[in-house]
Amino acid sequence: MQNHKNTLITIVGPTAIGKTALSIQLANYFNADIISCDSRQFFKEMTIGTAVPETDELAAAKHHFIQNRSIFEDYNVGSFERDALQKLDTLFKESPIQVMVGGSGLYIDAVLKGLDYFPEIDPKIRENLTIQLHERGIETLQEKLKELDIETYNTIAIDNPHRIMRALEICIGSNMPYSTFKNKPKAPRNFNSIKIGLHADREIIYNRINQRVDRMMANGLLEEAKELHPNKKLNALQTVGYRELFSFFDGDITKDFAISEIKKNTRRFAKRQTTWFKKDEETLWFDYQTNINEIILKISDEINAF
Secondary structure, eight states, X not given: OOOOSOEEEEEEOSTTSSHHHHHHHHHHHHTOOEEEOOTTTTBTXXXXXXXXXXXXXXXXXXXXXXXXXXXXXXXXXXXXXXXXXXXXXXXXXHOSEXXXXXXXXXHHHXXXXXXXXXXXXXXXXXXXXXXXXXXXXXXXXXXXXHHHOHHHHHHSOTTOHHHHHXXXXXXXXXSSOGGGGSSOOOOOOSSEEEEEEEEOOHHHHHHHHHHXXXXXXXXXXXXXXXXXXXXXXXXXXXXXXXXXXXXXHTTSSOHHHXXXXXXHHHHHHHHHXXXXXXXXXXXXXXXXXXXXXXXXXXXXXXXXXX
């Protein structure tokens, strides 16, 4: 392979499709570390419900940004963009090819393309929105966003409380629509980018999700969620797999229904992920069972073409 500019290989795709296994294989082949880009795996108090890589997987390649924060810290996509770029600057001095993997599309875009600039917002606004979410439900926030910024309302993942509250706090704190801050010119990156996407038939993805949730429950997700339940209002815990069990602990639903809701909401999440990642026409898509040598050959061709 010829000597080229630094290159970041990013692996994307819906949850439970096998991104972690592929990232380790590629990291070992290209002598790379792995930047984890899963916004749910940053937090050390959350292990089972976020599908953190197993101990042997973490030992098979050097990972960064896995369980490196606490749920009690304020850590957002802007902080991650800064930290990930700083880490990549260091890693590229050791090896010209690095690997990033994850299912958090916004966080991946932040590293590869840069974020839109948003003004600093009084944290009390977010606190008030969180209270409204818990007391009145997500529908109240959806209606408020529709009133303040119809463009964002029509394009955002409307059932995602994180996205709605982020848009609303900007609208309220700046007295301007969230959408007016979007799509401004970004700072260029000092590395080339290759995106590898994994896909499978919907039924296969859904079956893998259902099986993963069953494994999580068998591995102690109920007990993990119970320990976190007293902190259920924290932003980091507004997450599929925990929210549903919190409702069970609160006596609102049965345990069996909570488990079925985790599966249903994870399937919905996977569908949103696929929609997000399919928007990027430069992503190279492979069936989830594709032989690793075929993927490596394609990546090597892309690197040599830069």
